[in-house]
């Protein structure tokens with residue numbers, strides 16, 4: 384197990400001024416691991432700017448183009464936990480042996496090692512061993528090495544042996560390209576004015592950009608509307624507005640009624656029709672998830688049912704989730720409405 388996620392590739396990484404150096408250094412390393420002067424390759428930048436994507440793309444490229452290279456991707460958090468467990472289980476030797484025999488070590492978010500002296504000591508030894516053998520080391524961090532407080536100087540000085548490249552917030556053109564790629568991969572068509580609108584409005588990071596597109600698509604299918612600028616405006620407004628807004632049982636009932644094209648009165652009624660029972664159960668399920676209300680008062684809001692009915696509803700949805708994938712999908716769409 385290399386812990387790599389095959390979905391991250393160079394093909395689906397959009398290049399722009401904001402990431403050109405990191406991307407091309409990464410690609411050079413992927414083509415000639417251990418043989419460039421970019422060793423270690425250190426890439427840094429804020430959250431959601433593509434560090435994990437890029438480092439995994441390098442790993443995947445090497446896995447796909449070399450038969451005999453062992454690539455290992457690990458988050459610093461996982462590395463730390465494995466280290467701690469190896470101490471507990473008296474298997475430190477196996478732990479270091481394992482890491483010392485890889486050809487490519489990609490270690491994500493090294494800022495996480497801050498203050499963890501023993502883990503850093505071990506990483507230092509692994510680093511030295513691999514580097515001496517000409518093995519490729521790739522690291523990411525959320526800040527430049529000089530700002531990595533709590534990391535030993537001997538480590539920091541080694542981080543600077545190779546190349547340090549930063550990832551910046553995507554510029555307008557790159558945002559346009561990322562949105563286009565994303566909607567293309569979803570297999571939908573959206574007018575360019577909508578794309579422009581999103582690119583203008585969301586300029587923080589790529590993860591957020593992707594989140595907006597997902598919400599927009601969910602909103603479109605929930606309301607059975609076409610994706611236009613008006614809907615994009617609504618979506619953005621909802622995302623911003625709902626960030627700290629509490630989800631109430633009334634909102635849940637409204638969303639469910641709207642989604643299933645039934646009335647709120649239906650939800651509260653005694654009806655046992657399938658078209659009503661399932662939405663009602665979902666609504667109770669979400670009420671439990673989103674509100675702090677006791678089961679008794681959830682039941683009260685659904686036409687004065689008692690708490691055992693609420694329990695039964697939640698159990699039914701849980702059962703259905705195991706049996707039919709649709710249910711999970713529906714829940715996800717509904718949840719996106721509350722985000």
Ligand code: ADP
Pocket residue numbers: 395396397398402428429430431432433434435436437561589590593
């Ligand atoms: P980080 O590790 O820096 O926090 P990620 O690599 O997890 O960020 O990126 C967040 C999301 O944005 C991922 O889904 C990733 O695929 C996507 N992403 C980031 N940069 C790009 C890019 N240049 N092109 C395409 N997708 C990107």
Ligand code: MG
Pocket residue numbers: 434435436491
């Ligand atoms: Mg990351």
